[in-house]
Amino acid sequence: MNYxxxxxxxxxxxxxxxxxxxVAIDIVIFTIYKWELxxxxxxxxxxxxxxxxIPWWIVAKWFSLEENFDNILERETWIKWVYKxxxxxxxxxxxxxxxxxxxxxxxxxxxxxxLITNVNFTKVDLVKYNEINDNxxxxxxxxxxxxxxxRLDWKLEYTNIAKDLLSPYFRIAELQNIYETILxxxxxxxxxxxxxxxxWLIKETGELDKSTNRPAKLYIFxxxxxxxxxxx
Amino acid sequence: MNYxxxxxxxxxxxxxxxxxxxVAIDIVIFTIYKWELxxxxxxxxxxxxxxxxIPWWIVAKWFSLEENFDNILERETWIKWVYKxxxxxxxxxxxxxxxxxxxxxxxxxxxxxxLITNVNFTKVDLVKYNEINDNxxxxxxxxxxxxxxxRLDWKLEYTNIAKDLLSPYFRIAELQNIYETILxxxxxxxxxxxxxxxxWLIKETGELDKSTNRPAKLYIFxxxxxxxxxxx
DNA sequence: GCAAAAGTGTTTGGTCTACACCCATGA
DNA sequence: TCATGGGTGTAGACCAAACACTTTTGC
Numbered sequence: 001m002n003y004x005x006x007x008x009x010x011x012x013x014x015x016x017x018x019x020x021x022x023v024a025i026d027i028v029i030f031t032i033y034k035w036e037l038x039x040x041x042x043x044x045x046x047x048x049x050x051x052x053x054i055p056w057w058i059v060a061k062w063f064s065l066e067e068n069f070d071n072i073l074e075r076e077t078w079i080k081w082v083y084k085x086x087x088x089x090x091x092x093x094x095x096x097x098x099x100x101x102x103x104x105x106x107x108x109x110x111x112x113x114x115l116i117t118n119v120n121f122t123k124v125d126l127v128k129y130n131e132i133n134d135n136x137x138x139x140x141x142x143x144x145x146x147x148x149x150x151r152l153d154w155k156l157e158y159t160n161i162a163k164d165l166l167s168p169y170f171r172i173a174e175l176q177n178i179y180e181t182i183l184x185x186x187x188x189x190x191x192x193x194x195x196x197x198x199x200w201l202i203k204e205t206g207e208l209d210k211s212t213n214r215p216a217k218l219y220i221f222x223x224x225x226x227x228x229x230x231x232x
Numbered sequence: 233m234n235y236x237x238x239x240x241x242x243x244x245x246x247x248x249x250x251x252x253x254x255v256a257i258d259i260v261i262f263t264i265y266k267w268e269l270x271x272x273x274x275x276x277x278x279x280x281x282x283x284x285x286i287p288w289w290i291v292a293k294w295f296s297l298e299e300n301f302d303n304i305l306e307r308e309t310w311i312k313w314v315y316k317x318x319x320x321x322x323x324x325x326x327x328x329x330x331x332x333x334x335x336x337x338x339x340x341x342x343x344x345x346x347l348i349t350n351v352n353f354t355k356v357d358l359v360k361y362n363e364i365n366d367n368x369x370x371x372x373x374x375x376x377x378x379x380x381x382x383r384l385d386w387k388l389e390y391t392n393i394a395k396d397l398l399s400p401y402f403r404i405a406e407l408q409n410i411y412e413t414i415l416x417x418x419x420x421x422x423x424x425x426x427x428x429x430x431x432w433l434i435k436e437t438g439e440l441d442k443s444t445n446r447p448a449k450l451y452i453f454x455x456x457x458x459x460x461x462x463x464x
Numbered sequence: 465g466c467a468a469a470a471g472t473g474t475t476t477g478g479t480c481t482a483c484a485c486c487c488a489t490g491a
Numbered sequence: 492t493c494a495t496g497g498g499t500g501t502a503g504a505c506c507a508a509a510c511a512c513t514t515t516t517g518c
Contacts, residue, residue, distance in 0.1 A: 013252050020245050021293045022252055023334060061253040061331070065323040089321045089336050091297040099293070102255060102336075104321050173469075190472070191508065213468045214515040405496075422499070423481065445495045446488040 013058070014098040021102050023059040025072050026141070028087075028107040028148035029079065031115050032165045036128050037181050039145065040077060040115070043125040052127065053138045054145065056103065069106060078120040082108040083164035083226075085155075087147055092140050103140075107148035109164040156182055157232045160201055163221040171209050171216040175202070179232060187232075199229050245290070246330040253334050255291040257304050258373070260319075260339040260380035261311065263347050264397045268360055269413050271377065272309060272347070275357040284359065285370045286377065288335065301338060310352040314340040315396035315458075317387075319379055324372050335372075339380035341396040388414055389464045392433055395453040403441050403448040407434070411464060419464075431461050 013022050029040035041052040055076040059068045065086070073079055087105040094100060115126075129149070134142050155161040162178045176192050179185075196202055200222050208215040245254050261272035273284040287308040291300045297318070305311055319337040326332060347358075361381070366374050387393040394410045408424050411417075428434055435454050440447040 013250075018245075018250075019293055020252070020254055021291060023255055059253060059334070061251055064325075065321070065334070086320060088318060089297070093296075102291070102297070104334075171470090188509075189470090190510085193472085195507090210516085212470075213517060214470045216470060403497090420482075421497090422483085425499085427480095442489085444497075445490060446497045448497060 021100065024056050024101050024103045025059055025065070025068055026054055026056040026103045026105045026144055027069070027073055027076075027084075028054050028105065028145050029073075029077070029082070029110060030107060030129075030148070030152060030165070031110045031112050031126070032178055032181065033112050033115075033126055035177055035181060036130070038126045038128055039132065040079070040110070040119065040124050041127050042076070042123065044123075048138050051136050051138045052125075052132070052141070054141050055124070058101075059104070065104065073108065077124050078118050079108075079110055079115060080118055081114060082110045083161070084108045085151070087144070087151055090140060090144065103144075105144045105147070107151060109152075109161065111165060111167060113167060153183060158228055158230055160221055160223055160227050160229060160231070163224075168220055169205055169207065169209075169218040170220075171212070172196070172202075172219060173216065175219070183232065195231065199231065201229060201231065253332065256288050256333050256335045257291055257297070257301055258286055258288040258335045258337040258376055259301070259305055259308075259316075260286050260337065260377050261305075261309070261314070261342060262339060262361075262380070262384060262397070263342045263344050263358070264410055264413065265344050265347075265358055267409050267413060269362070270358045270360055271364065272311070272342070272351065272356050273359050274308070274355065276355075280370050283368055283370045284357075284364070284373070286373050287356070290333075291336070297336065305340065309356050310350050311340075311342055311347060312350055313346060314342045315393070316340045317383070319376070319383055322372060322376065335376075337376045337379070339383060341384075341393065343397060343399060345399060385415060390460055390462055392453055392455055392459050392461060392463070395456075400452055401437055401439065401441075401450040402452075403444070403450060404428070404434075405448065407451070415464065427463065431463065433461060433463065 012018075031038050031040065040055075042048070042055055044053070045051075055072065057072045057076065059065070060071075063071070069084060073082065073084075084106050085108075087107055089102060089104045092101050092103050132142075132145070136142075137145070152161075156179060162175060165178055166174060172193060175196070176187060176189065179192070180187055202219040202221050205218045205220055207218045209218050244250075263270050263272065272287075274280070274287055276285070277283075287304065289304040289308065291297070292303075295303070301316060305314065305316075316338050317340075319339055321334060321336045324333050324335050364374075364377070369377070384393075388411060394407060397410055398406060404425060407428070408419060408421070411424070412419055432454050434451040437450045437452055439450045441450050
């Protein structure tokens with residue numbers, strides 16, 4: 001996988017003489033792993049002095065933001081085919097000591113099977129969201145993660161975005177767990193099902209998951225595309 | 233008011249040799265004028281071949297996005313002290329024929345008295361939102377305006393943002409008009425008041441507006457800061 | 465047979481909507 | 492006195508939350 005931008009190919013982009021800022025894309029990657037919300041973080045502890053960083057790189061001219069995003073995500077993590085959404089564009093005063101950077105932040109949701117199949121664990125770690133601390137991140141990455149989590153919370157409550165964290169076929173308990181672990185709350189089983197079914201969010205497949213004690217019905221989402229509901 | 237960036241001062245930022253993109257800020261400005269939602273648009277019909285444009289300019293290094301925003305807004309419209317909120321960062325393929333631009337879009341809300349006092353009407357026009365057409369805007373500015381309107385709708389429904397379109401003291405009818413003209417709907421007077429009061433969104437000042445037939449009570453917002461409610 | 469997770473309804477309180485008449489003032 | 496906008500309450504429908512026991516399977 002080639003770099004879309006090479007920092008010093010034609011011109012020193014950090015030069016004091018250049019009057020325009022450098023732009024980067026930062027990517028907060030969420031997944032549900034073993035019933036818990038996790039982040040995919042760079043594990044280059046040497047480079048970042050024992051702090052975590054979310055994957056990022058500098059944006060190249062000529063390519064769209066989508067192309068830059070895909071290039072950065074795949075190059076830095078080997079992950080492909082994620083749900084992605086732009087969050088916010090921050091001005092980060094002294095990211096590198098070489099000058100500030102304008103960072104366009106995204107978050108991505110990746111199904112754990114897709115993650116495990118593709119990801120390069122020599123480059124990234126899987127870290128539980130509930131176990132991260134404010135001071136163990138470089139730059140303003142903790143702020144970006146918090147912002148991403150807020151957006152994720154909101155989208156969970158008002159859309160069918162949970163589909164991007166689940167396998168195509170899933171049990172209702174798995175769906176409910178996504179809401180409980182991300183929104184950090186207990187939900188009544190019966191009320192949860194009533195809401196989900198009243199919205200026509202998911203439908204039965206007729207198949208059963210026999211890996212649990214009593215076999216559980218398997219469901220799929222009615223809509224493949226992101227759709228606004230009022231879920232929770 | 234000085235330009236934070238001068239396009240050609242040190243280096244040709246449009247040069248093919250430069251591998252990083254140019255960043256601009258685009259500003260969608262809303263106000264309520266004579267009971268209707270209006271936009272503040274550049275009226276340089278010669279430069280833009282009889283199309284409208286929203287105020288924008290190129291982002292300068294060294295200054296924060298806030299500073300760049302304030303500089304662009306004031307320089308291009310003379311408007312000050314607005315509510316502003318970042319919307320989205322678009323990649324605009326061929327903004328100038330000189331290459332694409334990454335545009336960080338904002339929307340701003342300005343109280344009409346502030347607008348009238350400060351604005352430079354030789355630079356901008358006031359145009360009714362309901363009378364604009366898709367094909368009378370340059371670049372992707374119509375898309376940005378639509379996006380801004382959506383965000384404004386949402387914020388109206390779920391926050392106290394209406395305060396930024398009103399004078400500090402206002403009648404309930406004025407508040408209700410903001411909801412009706414922006415959300416393009418009729419609202420029952422009694423139900424509207426019940427909601428607003430149950431939320432403690434506004435409170436009486438004890439003063440009366442005697443410019444109407446029967447004098448109307450004047451209200452102020454309880455919170456000066458943006459706060460999330462569920463208004464409508 | 466027992467442990468573990470799946471599946472299933474009803475009641476109650478609160479919230480939302482629809483709806484119409486009188487009041488205070490200026491002209 | 493009349494035209495204009497301001498101010499006020501109730502009843503019915505719908506929605507949301509609380510709550511516990513039975514079923515199916517593997518071990």
